[in-house]
Amino acid sequence: RTMGVAQSLYEGVDLKSKGFEGLITYMRTDSVSIATEALSSARAFIKNKYGNNFLPEKGIFYKSKKSAQEAHEAIRPTNLYLLPDEIKELLTLDQFKLYSLIWKRFIASQMKPAIYDTVSCDIQTDKKILLRATGSNIKFAGFLKVYVEKKDISEEEEELKLLPHLEVGKTLNLVDVISDQSFTKPPARFTEASLVKELEKSGVGRPSTYAAIMNKIQNREYTTKDRLTLKPTQLGELIIQLLEQNFAPIISVGFTSAMEDDLELVAQNKRKWQSLIEEFYKAFIPMVEKAKKETIIPKIETSRKCPKCKAPLQKIWSKSKYFYGCSKYPDCDFTSAIELMDFKKDDYEEGFDWEQTCPKCKSKMNLKYGKFGAFLGCSDYPKCQGIVNIPKKGEKFLKPEDRPNCPALGCDGKIVMRRSKRGKIFFSCSNFPDCDVIVNDLDDLEKKYDANHPKTAHQKRDPFYKKGKKGSNLFEVSKDLEKIVKGKKLSRSDILKNVWKYIKAKNLQDKKNKRQINPDKNLSKIFDKPIDMMQLSTHLNKHMKRSDS
Structure with a gap:
């Protein structure tokens, strides 16, 4: 998400009267080097805005890490005089927050220390x-x-x-006495930010890959996010265990860091990629073959006894987590989610009917545990998918006898309470998804559905990001620009990418100042005189029109 916001600031924002302008430099870099022009501009700005007292005698230069990508400058604002607060109304909230952070950090980096x-x-x-x-x-x-x-x-x-102003001999009044006992705390779990810092410290990954790493470990359910904290799942812990057993040399931090250094040498033509790959595969393939033959997920013996036959229970792996199963299987078929073995009804709202029947088919309900916690599920599953959410302490709930009839014509369902993925309470027909009656509050039932509403199957809505006409993110380009980008309809990022391909292929960057672009015959129809690279988006915008189809 953050990288996407940064991309939009880099590609450019419509500043109305000031035109379309890129607000930051290239963002997929961890370089700390700054162009001479940017340094001079920052020093002039600090002098004018804050005075000489805040300006060091000379510009401050920072030392890059060994692994830093020095092909680009540090991430910085392209125009210091575009103050965050002055253009706030022209940015989204996320764009404003990120631009403000980049602008402030860059200015602060060239000021005297506190x-x-x-x-x-x-x-x-x-x-x-x-x-x-x-x-x-x-x-x-x-x-x-x-x-x-x-x-x-x-x-x-x-x-x-921060202490208040104190003087020798001053009389102080006692306000309160606080007694605190301190305990040694374990290290805090990683957040996305602290994990990226740890990756940087270990020399693993690059700025262009950090966002992908964070997405991957969550999308594959190796970790879950609890507020800002990343917590490993049972699947994540098992994957690590199996990798350490079978691919220990490959998953070490040292190997990853060394491999990235070798790939940098390949990029610099200092090493042949064929020899690097050959060297890797000689060690890797035998490990793969051995893992195929020998890797199993062992059952874990426990001291718990089976409620049915009193034999020891085992932890058995299934898809993405462990469950309890009887060691006497198939003679005893007892299984249970691990969470249900220590389940306490006292932790939930009093008065809840634990013995109620299925609201769909009237079969017996069983206590089950899913991704979003405990619930009652129909014993006739998968034929019947009836469920009842279990209310937490202090949470309102509908007793079976209090459930109103579904107002849809031809529907024999009852209105039941449900909980969304985000924990929000809502009410819907027990025949959902065959009946689409759904409200956030029971009082809205009669207002939303009149006596003539027919029983209608629920239709899934497209996510908000899929709404709108196909191709709405495409731009039609002028004939002059089409000669350069080789296409009539392209996304903004593809237009920029193709323009830069053209510039580099024709060697149109000034030899003494790489930031300056000197137009050739084709490019002169976009801008007729040399420009700074950060002004490119402003000129391209005049030759682009958002496509309607």
């Missing part, structure tokens, strides 16, 4: 107890005038580090 006074204060009490407080006071704001980096600590903890 200066703190570290203070230690001894306080003598009337009970002859010596108390000590340590903290700091800001003496000079420096780059903090523009940008303060947020950390994973609360505002209260941050305030505790």
Whole structure:
């Protein structure tokens, strides 16, 4: 998502009277190098906006990591005078947040450091107890005038580090006495941001691949996201276990980092790719063959007893997680979700009818556990897919006798309470999806569905991102631009990509200043004089029209 927002800022935003303009430089890089023109522009801006006190004697240069991609500049704003707050109304909320972050960090990187006074204060009490407080006071704001980096600590903890103005001999009043016991905490689980930092630290991946890595580990259900925290699933833990057993040399951080270094050498024509691949496969293929023959997912013995026959239970793998199964199978067919073995009805709302029958076919209901927690499911599954959500403590629910009849003509269903994937409560017909009656509140039932509404099967709606006419993201280009991009209808990113292919193929970048593009005969019909590369989108926009089909 973040990379997509950055891409839109790089490709350009319509700034109305100022035209279409790219707001940031190329974003798939971890380089920290800055062009001389950008450095001079930043220093001039800081001097004019904040004064000489905040400007270092000379420009600040940062050292790149060994693995950094130096083919590009650091990510920075293309025009410092496009202040985030001034163009906020022309950006989406995500675009504004990201542009503001990039703009502030770039300016702050060329300002003087902040200066703190570290203070230690001894306080003598009337009970002859010596108390000590340590903290700091800001003496000079420096780059903090523009940008303060947020950390994973609360505002209260941050305030505790900053001491008020104190004087020797000053009398202090006791407000409160707080006693806290501290325990050693385990390391916090990774968030996406901290995992990317760890990958960078280990030399694994590149800025262009971090977003794909985060998507992949979640889409394949190796991890789940709880607020900001990434938690490994049983599937993720098993995959790691099997890989460590069978491909230990391949999945080590050292191997991945070394492989990326070798691929960089291949890209620089310092090593032949054939020898690299041959060397890899000589070690890899034997590991694959061995894993095919020997890899099994073992059953895990447990101390729990089977409720049916009292034999020991085993943890058995199925698709994406473990379940309990009797060790005497097939003589005993007992199975259970792991979560249900420790299930407590006391954790749920009192008054819920655990013995109720299926709202669809009146068969017995069984306690089951799914992706979104415990529920009652029809014992005649898969013939009948009736379910009843179990209400949590303090949650409203509909008793079987209180369920209203479905208002649809020809439908014999009852209105039941359900819970969406995001935990939101709604009400729908028990015959869903054969009947499409659905409301967020029972009071809306009569308003939404009159007495003439027929029983209608539910139709899935396309996700919001699929709505609209096909090809709505395409642009029709002028005949002059068509000669360069070799197409009549293209997406904005493809138009930019093809224009740059043309520029590089014709060597139209100035030899002394690579940021300057010198037009040839074809390109002169788009812009008739040399331009800065960041002005390219503005000129291309005049030759592009959003397609209606």
